Amino acid sequence: MSDTVPAHGNRDETGREREDDSVTRRKFFKVVIGVTAFLNGLILGIPFLRAIINPAPLQKLSYTEVGDIGSLPIGEPQDMNFAMRSGDAYRHEEVIHSVWVVKHSPAEVTVFSPICTHLGCHYKWNPQAGHFECPCHGSVFTITGKVIGGPAPRPLDTLPHKLEKGKLFVEWERFKVGVSEKVRA
Amino acid sequence: MRGLWKWFADRWPFYPLRDLLLKEEIPGGASFAYTLGSSVLMIFTLQIASGILQLFYYVPTTDHAYDSVSYLRTEVPFGWLVHNMHYWGAQAMVLVVVLHMLRVYIWGAYKKTPLTWFIGVALIFITMAMSFTGAPLIWDQAGYWAGEVGSSIAGEVPLIGGIQKIILRGGETMGQLALSRFFAFHIWVFAPLLALLIGAHIAAFRTSGVGGPWVEEKRKRTGPFWPDQAFKDLVTATVVFLGLITLSVFFPVSFTGAADTLNTSYIPKPEWNFLFLYQALKYFKGPWEPIGAAGVPAAFIILLLAVPVIDRYPERNPFRRPIAMACLAAYVGVLAVLSIIGYLSPGLAQMPVIAPGSPPRQSSSYLMSVAQGAPVPTGVVPHTSNARKPQEHGRGGEADRAGKAGQRGAPPGSQSLPSEEKALEETTGRAAFIIGSAENGADLYEEECVSCHGPGGKDGVPNPGSEDGTVPPLNPIDRKLYDKDPKIFAGNIDKIIQHGSVPEGPHPALRMPAWGDSRSLTQQKIANLEAYILKLNGVNRAQLVHPGMQPKSFLLLVGIVYILTLLLLGGLRSKRSRKADSHEE
The missing domain is CATH 1.10.760.10 (Cytochrome c-like domain)
Incomplete structure (x- = not known):
């Protein structure tokens, strides 16, 4: 009871003022709520988005032994499999990769990545027709990798390689597909 | 634009839902004492966001779960923040839920809203279940042993124990099936259940109202939830939120090493929120053990459920409810004392957990030969565990x-x-x-x-x-x-x-x-x-490779942004009140 007495006594004089005050106070509350909620969302939202928009870093390149090329026929593409331990995010198991090798002479080869430059399918050599064909969208490439048909935007990707004592070493890397420039992926 | 909005609002109950969420007259007006529940809601939202983000990187397999979490934490930009926020959010959730429940008990609010209380008891149970099923997902030493011991306790419950353990583990041992199940329970069973029951909890208190102050006289004056209480809720939630970021920066979760059943030098101890159970079970020996395993958790839950049923006395002032307060003191006291004893007790040497049919372990005899000073171990080769x-x-x-x-x-x-x-x-x-x-x-x-x-x-x-x-x-x-x-x-x-x-x-x-x-x-x-x-040699194996931003710089930036905003809002406030004053004159 005691605390209602002064309120009662002041009502006429201060009642309106209090109301005005509470209106501005509530307006202010709404502003603070809006700003703080937005800020909280932003503070967490930006880093969390950053955690999703996270292109996996490019792998360090190194030469891997693919095998002996002594027995390969000259002028006929051959696919060669080789094992390498490649880091795939948190997995570090041995993975089998394959490359197309065209032997020009015992000291000269071309190594193609087996991935079609259009949308990333694995193409094949057609020995009858004498060109590479991609089964997905019908891109056709010559033995030098030139596009002669289909939607592929650029020639086949060659891979860096070296020959040591008849053995082929390849630097395995991937490139972006669907673009006309050869860019590492 | 307005036409489009009207088209939408005519077909979707936006306004009724908004009113359900925001429109409420709070007896006695807004108070910081009532902000704990909404802080739990904020933490839960945070857990969903950080949990989903972890799923972008995590795999629930025994051979790669640990590595996938390590990768997230060290090689994904702000992965450290995602993981540490989830960890500290989980700790805070248990703590704030308990504080929220204490507040409701002391205010005697459950007398007015028993259904809200019952749903709340279910929520605290599920929160503990989330805490229990979350830890093993990392498949590190801490999580593995927490899962092993926890599901063993579930397995000791009379009658249903065997089946409980099989439901939890997918078999007898802690292996891939167990990890898959912890994963499924954590993400697809308990998390949605928690979300549903939180919805039910909120709907219940909007329907049956809130308790308000314990002095009846004070309840006569009311204040709106929006924006008065919402403002206070957000202040508390933001303080908790900034606290969690600070904890994540200064106290990141430690790497306890990949799960390894052969590593007997690791002494498993439960998280703080399960210490009471860990300690209580030590008092149930031999044939009493199953009774403890079932009885202790059940007793704590049943006591909570019984509160509104037993205590129907309308008095809500805690100073006039000596028995209720004594019961509370006893309940909290038992929990606290058990937890403290559990915390201080030296961890028991790890018991070898031998699954039926698995060969006996040889590592101990091997370790002995080294301890005896043989620098070059002889041909004893410890067998690898079936866990990993x-x-x-x-x-x-x-x-x-x-x-x-x-x-x-x-x-x-x-x-x-x-x-x-x-x-x-x-x-x-x-x-x-x-x-x-x-x-x-x-x-x-x-x-x-x-x-x-x-x-x-x-x-x-x-x-x-x-x-x-x-x-x-x-x-x-x-x-x-x-x-x-x-x-x-x-x-x-x-x-x-x-x-x-x-x-x-x-x-x-x-x-x-x-x-x-x-x-x-x-x-x-x-x-x-x-x-x-x-x-x-001064190199941290767990060094952040791609932090996005160094944790301390991030915290500094957050601090600067909030201080500037506070100053800005403070300026706005004083300008407004000056305006109001001059208007009045």
Whole structure:
């Protein structure tokens, strides 16, 4: 009871003022709520988005032994499999990769990545027709990798390689597909 | 735009829903005392967001769960923030739920809203279930053992125990099926259930109202939820939120090493919120154990459920409810005392958990031979656990070699050891890719390495017949092996730990055993040792590779942004009140 007495006594004089005050106070509350909620969302939202928009870093390149090329026929593409331990995010198991090798002479080869430059399918050599064909969208490439048909935007990707004592070493890397420039992926 | 909005609002109950959420007259007006519930809601939202983000990287498999979490934490920009916020959010959720419940009890609010209370009890139970099923997902030592012990307790409950354990583990042992189930329960069962019941909890208190102050006189005056209470809710929630970021920056979750049943130097102890149960169960011995396993958790839950049923006395003032307050003191006191005793008690030496049909473990006898001072262990090879067989993953390479070495039972220190140069040409083992626990590595070092490499890796013991004359020191380590990149550094020393090496010299008395190839040490243990040796040389194995932003800089930025905003809002407020004053004059 005691605390209602002064309120009662002041009502006429201060009642309106209090109301005005509470209106501005509530307006202010709404502003603070809006700003703080937005800020909280932003503070967490930006880093969390950053955690999703996270292109996996490019792998360090190194030469891997693919095998002996002594027995390969000259002028006929051959696919060669080789094992390498490649880091795939948190997995570090041995993975089998394959490359197309065209032997020009015992000291000269071309190594193609087996991935079609259009949308990333694995193409094949057609020995009858004498060109590479991609089964997905019908891109056709010559033995030098030139596009002669289909939607592929650029020639086949060659891979860096070296020959040591008849053995082929390849630097395995991937490139972006669907673009006309050869860019590492 | 307005037309489009009207079209939408005509077809979707936006306004009724908004009113349900925001429109309420709070007896006694807004108060900071009522902000705990909404803080739980904020934390839960945070848990969903950080949980979903972790799912972008996490895999629930025993061979890669730990590595996937390590990858998220060290190599994904702000992955450290995502993971640490989820961890600290989980701790805070349990704590704030308990505080919220205490507040409701002291205010006697459950007398007015018993249904809200009952749903609340279910919520605290599910929150604990989330806490329990979340920890093993990392499949680190801490989580693995928490899952092992927790599901064993569930298995001891009379009658339904066996089936409970099988439901939790998918079998008898803690393996892949168990991890899959913890994953499924955590994400697809308990999290949605929690969301649903939180919805029901909110709907219940909007329908049956809130308690308000315990003095009836004060309840006559009311204040709106929006924006008065919402403002206070947001203030508390923001303080909690900033607190969680601070904890994530200064107290990141420690790497306890990949789960390893053979690592007996790790002493498992439950998280703080399960310490009471851990301690209480110690008092139930022998035939009483199942009764404790079922009775203790049940008793705590039943007591909570019974509160509104037993206490129907309308008085809400805590100063006039001596019995209710005494009961509360007893309940909280028992929980607190059990937790404190549990916390202080030395962890029991890890009991070997032997699944039916699995062969007995030999690691202890092996460890003994080292303790007795035999620097070169003899042919006893501890078998690998069925929980995790790191060496058998991957095709070929060191796995095959290790397998063959294991089959031959070739002891470390046999004649086939390579020179250091040769060892460095070999491939690394799996341990090189695991972020180990430096802390556990220090313990393992004491057990396995100190006899040759000396305390702290400083003084190697004499090695007659070798060129150097002593065992190479590890602190500082040979510059050839050192690298400031923790992955490269770990990879370098890994090759020597895996494959061993023979020091140069005519007849070196001591050789580095092939700890990995001979399977004398598990890959997880080797990873812990590597983390310790890196630490001795000033390199953090768990160094953030792609932090997005260094944690402390991030915190500083957050602090600056909030202080500037506060100043701005404060300026706005004083300008407004000045305006109001001048208007009045």
